[in-house]
Amino acid sequence: MTNMLYSFTGLILFVFGLFALISCPHPLRKILGGNVMSTGIFLFLVATSYRTDTASIDPVPQAMVLTGIVVSVSITAVALVLATRLQQSANRAMNRREKKNEGGAAEG
Amino acid sequence: MVSAESWIAVPVVVPLAAALLSFLVRRGSLFISLAAAIINVLAAAILVNQFFVSGPAQYAVGGWDPPLGISLRTDGPALIMLVLTGLTGVAISLYAWGYFSFRIDQPARAGRPEKQERFFWPLWMLQLTGLNGLFLSGDIFNIYVTLELIGVSAAGLAALSGKSASITAALRYLLVSLLGSMSYLLGVVFLYKTYGVLDLGLLQKMAGPTPGVIAALAVMSVGLLLKTAIFPMHFWLPPAHANALAPVSAILSGLVVKGSFFLLFRLWFDIFSPALPHTAFSLMGALGAGAILWGGIQALRQQRLKLLIAYSTISQLGYLLIAFPLAFTGGNSQTWSAVLFMASGHACAKIAMFMSAGTIMLHLGHDRIRELAGIRAYLPVTAFAYAAAGVNLMGLPPSGGFIGKWMMLIASLSTHQWLWALVLLAGSFLAVAYVFRVVEQLFVIPPDAPFIERHPRAGLLEWPALILALISLLMGLIAPYPLRLLDTGMAPQVVQVIGG
Amino acid sequence: MDSAMTIILTGFDLLLSATLLWLAWQLLRSTDIFKAIIFFICFGLLMAIAWVRMHAPDVALAEAAIGAGLTGPLFLAALRKMERKQKKERRFDPEEKRDNPDKRWQVRSREASPLMWIVAALTLCFAGLLIRTVWIIPRPLPGLAQQTAAHLGASGVDNAVTAVLLNFRGYDTMLEVMVLLLGAITIWSITHAPFPPRLPDTSPVQKSAVRLLLPLICLTGGYLVWQGAYQTGGAFQGGAVLSAALVLLLISDFLWLPDMHSLPLRMGMVLGPLVFLSMAVLGIITENALLRFPPEQAGAFLLFLEAACAISIGLSLAAFFAGGRPASDLREKPYQTDQPDTEKEGS
Numbered sequence: 035m036t037n038m039l040y041s042f043t044g045l046i047l048f049v050f051g052l053f054a055l056i057s058c059p060h061p062l063r064k065i066l067g068g069n070v071m072s073t074g075i076f077l078f079l080v081a082t083s084y085r086t087d088t089a090s091i092d093p094v095p096q097a098m099v100l101t102g103i104v105v106s107v108s109i110t111a112v113a114l115v116l117a118t119r120l121q122q123s124a125n126r127a128m129n130r131r132e133k134k135n136e137g138g139a140a141e142g
Numbered sequence: 143m144v145s146a147e148s149w150i151a152v153p154v155v156v157p158l159a160a161a162l163l164s165f166l167v168r169r170g171s172l173f174i175s176l177a178a179a180i181i182n183v184l185a186a187a188i189l190v191n192q193f194f195v196s197g198p199a200q201y202a203v204g205g206w207d208p209p210l211g212i213s214l215r216t217d218g219p220a221l222i223m224l225v226l227t228g229l230t231g232v233a234i235s236l237y238a239w240g241y242f243s244f245r246i247d248q249p250a251r252a253g254r255p256e257k258q259e260r261f262f263w264p265l266w267m268l269q270l271t272g273l274n275g276l277f278l279s280g281d282i283f284n285i286y287v288t289l290e291l292i293g294v295s296a297a298g299l300a301a302l303s304g305k306s307a308s309i310t311a312a313l314r315y316l317l318v319s320l321l322g323s324m325s326y327l328l329g330v331v332f333l334y335k336t337y338g339v340l341d342l343g344l345l346q347k348m349a350g351p352t353p354g355v356i357a358a359l360a361v362m363s364v365g366l367l368l369k370t371a372i373f374p375m376h377f378w379l380p381p382a383h384a385n386a387l388a389p390v391s392a393i394l395s396g397l398v399v400k401g402s403f404f405l406l407f408r409l410w411f412d413i414f415s416p417a418l419p420h421t422a423f424s425l426m427g428a429l430g431a432g433a434i435l436w437g438g439i440q441a442l443r444q445q446r447l448k449l450l451i452a453y454s455t456i457s458q459l460g461y462l463l464i465a466f467p468l469a470f471t472g473g474n475s476q477t478w479s480a481v482l483f484m485a486s487g488h489a490c491a492k493i494a495m496f497m498s499a500g501t502i503m504l505h506l507g508h509d510r511i512r513e514l515a516g517i518r519a520y521l522p523v524t525a526f527a528y529a530a531a532g533v534n535l536m537g538l539p540p541s542g543g544f545i546g547k548w549m550m551l552i553a554s555l556s557t558h559q560w561l562w563a564l565v566l567l568a569g570s571f572l573a574v575a576y577v578f579r580v581v582e583q584l585f586v587i588p589p590d591a592p593f594i595e596r597h598p599r600a601g602l603l604e605w606p607a608l609i610l611a612l613i614s615l616l617m618g619l620i621a622p623y624p625l626r627l628l629d630t631g632m633a634p635q636v637v638q639v640i641g642g
Numbered sequence: 643m644d645s646a647m648t649i650i651l652t653g654f655d656l657l658l659s660a661t662l663l664w665l666a667w668q669l670l671r672s673t674d675i676f677k678a679i680i681f682f683i684c685f686g687l688l689m690a691i692a693w694v695r696m697h698a699p700d701v702a703l704a705e706a707a708i709g710a711g712l713t714g715p716l717f718l719a720a721l722r723k724m725e726r727k728q729k730k731e732r733r734f735d736p737e738e739k740r741d742n743p744d745k746r747w748q749v750r751s752r753e754a755s756p757l758m759w760i761v762a763a764l765t766l767c768f769a770g771l772l773i774r775t776v777w778i779i780p781r782p783l784p785g786l787a788q789q790t791a792a793h794l795g796a797s798g799v800d801n802a803v804t805a806v807l808l809n810f811r812g813y814d815t816m817l818e819v820m821v822l823l824l825g826a827i828t829i830w831s832i833t834h835a836p837f838p839p840r841l842p843d844t845s846p847v848q849k850s851a852v853r854l855l856l857p858l859i860c861l862t863g864g865y866l867v868w869q870g871a872y873q874t875g876g877a878f879q880g881g882a883v884l885s886a887a888l889v890l891l892l893i894s895d896f897l898w899l900p901d902m903h904s905l906p907l908r909m910g911m912v913l914g915p916l917v918f919l920s921m922a923v924l925g926i927i928t929e930n931a932l933l934r935f936p937p938e939q940a941g942a943f944l945l946f947l948e949a950a951c952a953i954s955i956g957l958s959l960a961a962f963f964a965g966g967r968p969a970s971d972l973r974e975k976p977y978q979t980d981q982p983d984t985e986k987e988g989s
Contacts, residue, residue, distance in 0.1 A: 036655050037783075040696065041776050043659040047666050048328065049769040054670040055321060057761050061313065062675055062721060066682055068320050069713065070666050073689055075324060079331045080696050082783050088697050092785035093802035095334070096698045098283055100807060101818045102327070103704050104878055104955075105290045108825030109320055110713055111962035112294060114720040115829045116301060116313040118965065121724040123306050151922075151932040158820065159919055165827055166912045203813040204925070205934040210789045212813045214932075253974035260972060261831035268824050275817060287817045294821060298828030309832075332775070338784025357775040 040081035047074030061117040065110055072106040146192065150201045150214050152185035153224060153274035161267035171263040172239055178267060179235045182274070183228035190221050190627065200280065200343070208341035213280040215343070218628040219412070219482055223277045223404050226486040229613070230396060230493050231270055233606035237497050238262060238389040240602025244504050247597070258302050258387065265302070269295040269393060273401050280342045282330045285405060286323060293319035293369070296398045299390040300382050308385040315382045318368060322402070325365025332358035342413055351417045359414055366409075369402035372463060373433035376456045380440075383452040388500020391448060395455045396493035400485055403462060410466065411478055423470040430463025431565040438572030442579070447499045447509035450576060451492070454535060457569060458488045461547070464562055468553040479628035480549035483621065487542025490614035491534035497607035498528040504603070505594055514583040516591035523604040525584040530611035532577035537570045542617030658695065662688055679717045686710025699874040700803045703866075707882035712959055715889065719963065723836065798940025799871040807876065808944050812933045816918045819951055823915050826958040835966035844895045852894045859887040867952045871941060877914075877948040881955025888960035904971035907957065914954030921947060 051071025055064050076099040083092035160178030164171030192199065198217040202208070216224075242262065245255035272291030279285050297319065301312035334340060336354030349355055371379035383395050410418065410426075437457025444450040462481055469478035501524045502517055503509045518525040534541040537548075547566060554562040597603075617624075665688065669681035686709040693702035790802055790810065797805035807815050863883035870876030921943065925934040935943045 035652065036695075038776070039655050039659055040692070042773055043662060045772045045776065046663055046769060048324075049765050049772070050663075050666045050670055052321075052768075053762065053765045055317065056765075057758055058670070060675060062717065062724075063670070063678065064317055066678060066717070067670060068317065068324070069682070070670065070685070071324050072327075073685075073709070075327050075331060076701075077689070077692065077696075078328075079334070080693065080698050080701060082331070082335050083785055083787070084696050090787055091697050092787040093790055093806050094340075094786045094811075096701050096803045097806035097811060097814075099698070099701050100704055100803070100876075100878055101283075101287065101814055103701070103708055104818055105287065105821050107708050107713055107716075107959070107962070108822050109290065109294060109316065111716055112297060112825050112828045112832075113313060113316050113320070114716055115832050115965055116297070116309055116316065118720050118723045119833050120306065120309050120313060123309070125724075145930050148926045148930070148932065151926060155919065155923060155932070158915075161820075162823075162912050162916050162919065165823075166908050166916075201932075203932050204809060205929065205931040206793070206810050209786055210793060210810050212811055251974060253972070257831075257972045257974060261827065264827050265824075265831065268820065268827075271817075271820070281814075284811075284814050284817070287814055287821065290821050291817060291824065294824050294828060298824070298831055301828075301832055304832075328772075332779075334785075335776070335779055335783055338786060352779075353775050354779050357772065 037081050037084050040084070041078050044074045044076070044078030044081060047071070047077065050074070061113075061120070065113045065117065068113070069106065069110060072102060076102055147199065147201055149185055149188050149192065150199065150216060150278060151203075153182050153189075153228070153278065154214075154271055156181045156185070157267045157270040157274065161264045161271060164267060165264040168260050171260065175263045175267050176232075176235050176239070179228075179231045179270070182270065183225075183232055186221070186224045186228040189216050190225060192216070193218075193221055193627070208281070209339040209344055212284050213341060213343070214278045215280040216278065217412075218479075219404065219408060220277045222482055222486060222624055222627055223400070224274060226400075226489055227270065227273050227277070227397060230392075230489060230610060233497075233610050234266070234389055234392055234493065236602055237392070237500075237606045238266070240599050241387070241389055241500060241504070243599050244597050244603065254304060258304070262299070262302060262387075262389070265295050265298045266389075266393065269299065269398070273397055276401050277404060281340050282333060282342065282345070283340045286327050286330055289323045289326060289369075289402070289405070292398060292401050293323060296394055299393060300386045302390060303385065303387050305385065307381065311378070311381040311385050314378050318378045322365040322369035325361050325368070329358040329360075329362030329365070332361070342408075346413045349414050349417050351419075355414065355417050359409065359418070362409060363406060366402045366406040367429070370399050370406065370459060371456060372429050372459060373436050373456060374429075376433065376437070379456060380449055380452040383455065383496075384446065384448040388496060388503065391452075391500070392493040392496040395452065395496055396489040399455065399459060400489055403459070403485060404482075407462075407481060411469070415470075420467075420470065423467040426463050427467035427562060430460040430466070431562070433457060433460030433463065434565055434569035435460075435572070438569055438576065441576040442572065445511060447502065447511055447514065447580060448496070450511065450580065451495050451499060454495075454573070454576060455492055457572065458492070458535060461488075461550070461566070461569065464565065465550055468550050468557075468559065468562060471557055471559070477549055477553040479625055480546045482628060483542060483617075483624055484546030486624070487534055487546060487614050487617050490610045490617070491531040491541075491543070494527050494531040494607045494611035494614065497603070497610070498524045498531070501600070501603040501607065504597070505600075511580060511583060514580065516587045517584045519587050519591055520594050520596055521600070521604065523608050527604070527608040527611040528584060529577075529581050530608070530615045532573075532581055534611075534614040534617075536573045536577055540618035541615050542621070543614070545618045545621045655695070658688065658692055662692065675721060676718075679714060679721065682717065683710050683714035686714060698803075700801075700876065700879070703874055703879045704882065707879055707886070708959070712882060712885065712889075712963070716962060719965065723965070796937045796940075798935060798937065798942075798944050801870060801872055801874070801876075804870050804876050804944070808947065809935065809940065812922075816915075816922060816933070819915050819918055819954070822955060822958045823911060826911055826961040829961060829965065830967035830971075833966040834969055834971075835964040844893075848894055849896075852890050855890065856887050859883060859890070863887070863952065863956065864949075867948050868945070870948055871945060877951040878955060880948070880952040882959060884952060884956030885959035885963070888956060889963045892960065892964055902968050904968045907961070907968065910957045911954050911961065914951035917947060917950040 048071050051067045051074060054067030058064055079095045080099055083095040085091050156178045160174050164174045193216055201214040203212045242259040249255050272288045275288040276285060279288060297312045297316035300315055301309050332354050336352060337348050368375045383391050434457050437453050441450050441453035444453060462485055465481040499509055534543040537543040551563055551566055665681050665685040669678045669685060672678050690702045690706040693705055794802055794805055797809040799805050863880040866875040866883060867877055867880035922933040926932050929936060
């Protein structure tokens with residue numbers, strides 16, 4: 035029962051994240067979506083190994099999830115730096131354009 | 143004493159060590175990486191030799207046998223990819239040496255080429271680690287980790303040029319690759335839920351058409367198709383490949399997409415072929431047909447050389463998918479080995495093409511196809527390398543592309559699947575058109591052609607490209623050798639399924 | 643277990659699942675990206691509770707430390723850097739589009755387009771298919787619990803998760819540590835860390851608090867690493883706690899940090915992966931298999947390995963937060979004139 039419930043929750047989280055990753059235009063939102071997606075998969079995976087008595091729990095999915103969490107934080111960090119870098123260069127271009135406009139207005 | 147079996151770890155361990163060292167000590171990173179690439183190709187040769195002596199091998203990492211531990215395995219498909227990566231790896235390393243020393247001599251912006259070189263080597267070595275790890279791995283979760291290693295380092299490499307366009311492309315590539323590997327991981331979870339093991343060999347014994355397997359294979363395939371940039375999920379590839387530095391474009395287009403394709407191949411033919419319905423194979427063929435035509439037409443319309451080559455990658459990847467239905471119903475058990483054979487031929491040709499494009503761009507400062515006339519006057523080796531690689535893409539004898547396409551054509555005609563044969567021919571005509579569009583420019587020397595001085599290190603840029611182009615051109619002549627490698631590597635069960 | 647307990651637990655499960663889904667929906671659909679990040683942090687903390695409920699305390703600890711504790715601040719820092727600095731806008735706008743001066747990522751309209759509905763419908767069908775598949779997978783689900791338990795004695799540690807992570811599937815973990823380092827290398831290759839930090843001057847209270855906290859945090863991290871062999875904990879959790887100490891240093895504006903040379907940082911970052919790799923090769927030489935540890939000394943080997951990895955993991959995670967390589971490392975010369983970003987560059 036618990037097993038099933040958390041499996042479903044994990045799958046729905048995965049689908050939420052997938053939808054956000056596909057449909058949201060903002061890069062931060064996309065990256066958030068990716069994170070929700072991976073968390074959903076992890077929940078789905080660990081729910082597999084859940085048993086009521088702690089002794090017979092399968093540790094392999096848990097180790098896999100630990101690996102997954104670390105991998106996903108690396109990807110998140112790289113994606114965030116790329117997105118920031120992109121936005122900053124767009125900001126710089128924008129500011130330059132504004133400065134040029136202001137300069138032109140002052141001269142004229 | 144170190145046993146002979148342990149050679150299987152070398153293609154992973156050596157590039158990994160090189161990556162760490164070249165990040166740590168930056169001065170000699172070039173030579174560290176070059177040495178690692180050479181050792182890697184030697185290890186691949188030794189593994190091939192071992193394979194011919196004693197057949198497919200399995201190696202339990204840490205001494206723990208599956209299902210508890212992770213196994214590495216060598217079989218025909220893994221070895222052919224390993225050899226391909228090893229050879230092209232050495233060529234790319236040499237080319238990158240020439241490329242960066244050229245850029246550092248004539249910097250567009252002081253300090254930037256140095257920075258790019260420093261980070262190129264560790265990223266490239268980690269990419270090599272990931273690819274080798276993927277080919278050798280016998281564990282589906284371990285494959286996921288190698289996929290991420292490939293994906294992140296590819297995004298890092300793609301962003302290396304530092305231009306806004308390449309950063310945009312790298313971010314998009316990273317997100318796509320994340321989507322692909324998440325999808326793959328979901329499939330891994332379904333398989334683990336169904337069978338409770340992660341080892342490929344054990345899964346192969348257990349797999350049947352159960353709902354868990356079908357779901358797993360569906361999500362994994364979609365993820366891998368996305369990562370391989372199969373039409374209509376190719377949108378991320380042209381900007382990422384065309385805006386990167388030249389050695390990076392070569393890596394991305396030649397090797398990275400082959401990594402995920404190899405995995406797709408392994409899952410469909412090696413592990414789960416008994417579980418799959420015929421319609422699934424036809425669907426893959428249809429995607430491939432779309433890719434061939436769409437990529438070819440787009441390649442014809444491009445104005446920039448690197449974009450043309452990138453779209454040609456999309457088109458050529460389509461061929462690899464058309465082989466799926468042909469291999470399944472072809473009746474000819476060799477058709478499936480044509481797939482990997484063609485993939486390696488294409489990898490060599492495509493790397494040579496991107497190298498040539500990079501050399502041209504370094505000397506001219508642009509890659510507008512209309513203004514390329516007269517390259518042959520001062521870069522004859524590069525012009526010839528481009529043309530030789532083009533022969534492979536067009537599928538003319540004696541190239542590797544010819545053998546692959548010929549085998550597929552025979553298979554489609556012998557089983558009366560005329561449609562695939564038509565697409566194969568149409569794709570070849572498109573390739574002829576887009577290859578000649580550039581080649582005619584390269585070889586025609588207009589009377590008023592400007593004289594451009596060759597860089598003293600240009601040899602390092604030109605010869606690796608030529609050698610790879612010649613390999614792809616002459617692969618048809620040595621075809622029996624790699625095909626034998628592939629045939630012996632085939633599990634008997636699958637041969638039976640495909641043959642019968 | 644008596645029935646009252648079961649009912650309470652089931653109620654708890656339902657509530658937790660519903661809250662998780664609600665938070666996820668909120669964080670993906672709220673108009674304000676700042677709010678979304680806060681929802682994400684709450685989501686991570688609740689996930690940690692869910693992991694505890696799943697009897698996965700190791701994962702819970704990692705999720706709390708890395709998933710919510712580090713990823714959340716990473717997002718906040720990124721958001722802060724993405725804002726425009728020239729005009730004195732409010733820091734966090736309710737409208738997402740005002741963060742984007744070039745309007746490239748502007749939300750087109752609040753009403754979803756037909757395409758969006760099609761995508762939504764497709765994902766819904768996809769979810770239905772997935773759930774149906776899970777429903778019909780035969781139970782009980784198979785697993786590797788027995789094999790792991792049978793070989794636990796030979797692994798050198800008592801904690802089954804640590805045994806799987808570092809011994810049975812140590813090869814995965816080795817590559818995973820490389821992915822972490824790869825992330826740091828990639829970030830270093832993209833940009834410099836924005837030093838000096840753009841924070842307003844730090845209060846003396848914060849500085850002295852950080853001085854007091856640092857040793858405590860390091861001690862906790864070390865303890866977690868050591869404890870990993872027996873109970874919950876390990877290199878990742880310990881490393882994450884160490885990275886918290888480094889992040890505190892970073893945001894408290896200590897003067898010596900911007901002048902930090904990159905070589906000691908690189909050495910620290912490479913240490914763990916290098917030790918891991920050397921041990922793997924040592925296994926080939928002495929035990930005849932990659933990454934095999936002699937069973938008698940496996941415990942000591944693993945502890946050494948975890949300690950080295952924790953340092954590197956801590957540094958790499960902190961490098962993620964810093965968002966670039968040290969300021970003095972591999973400087974590109976500034977432009978002579980104000981050239982546009984998309985200059986012709988020869989490639």
